[in-house]
Amino acid sequence: MADPPPAEHMTAGRRVSSSLADEMERRVVELRRLDDMVGGSTLHPVVRCDLEAARAVVYETTHAPQVRCRLLRVVGELSQLGGWVYADAGRYPQAQKVYLDGVSAATEAGDRPLAGQLLSTLSYMLTNTGDPRDACLLARSALRGAAPDAVPVVRALLGERVAWAAAKSGNADASRRALDGVDDEYDRRRLGDEEPDWTYWLDRDEIDVMRARCAVQLGDAATAETLLSPVVERYPAERAREAALYRSWLAEAYARSGNADAARFTLDQVRTVAAEAGSVRLKQRVSEVEVTLAASER
Structure with a gap:
């Protein structure tokens, strides 16, 4: 992978435009697809580098409010991907920190579905590595918080994490209800829904x-x-x-x-x-x- 897009722009000046946001958004998509083929042990240093660069752009440069919002979303999405690859590499404390930092960025951007995705993915990690009952509560909270602004496929994705945490907790009824909810939400998808790229795989x-x-x-x-x-x-x-x-x-x-x-x-x-x-x-x-x-x- 080439250096992250901010590297060149940061040497050219301290004010950034929407063109950098365009490049950074494309870069997140590329890294997300790379995760399909490369394990977390290899990929996490690359994502960490991009995330650090994205944070530097947000907090060390000047930009228009609408550009800042897009850049914050990039930070949130890179944080979700970063937490995911850290967890795949077995680096759970780093993953949790990155997830929670991403929630702050997504919240500042006003992107409730992305904040919900970050908390939901954290709940998925905790389901597998900690107390699944606590993770189930977190997964439900993530879904509830994101739902008002989320398109059906996002609600389906977050519902899957509820179902898994419930199953790991031994609550068969709650797991089946959540899975039925996932089916219902997925059936509600409509052509023209503005689905975030991070749902591409579902x-x-x-x-x-x-x-x-x-x-x-x-x-x-x-x-x-x-x-x-x-x-x-x-x-x-x-x-x-x-x-x-x-x-x-x-x-x-x-x-x-x-x-x-x-x-x-x-x-x-x-x-x-x-x-x-x-x-x-x-x-x-x-x-x-x-x-x-x-x-x-x-």
């Missing part, structure tokens, strides 16, 4: 994956297998890390249903990707499934 396959993950967590392995198998087969090859993560849930579903051979075969596929993906998150999933598989074979 589609029906991803929704099925979350429903399957919740099913595994809640002990319904058969449903998980039915949902996951077709998605994994058609998942884009260039998104190897995500495909491997989803295969890890399929392997766990096999293990929980007593199909040890299928579980071992699928987990071996995940291990191959995990060895090179640069993702602590994926390696942890391998370890978790290994424990489940070993327990199922006793």
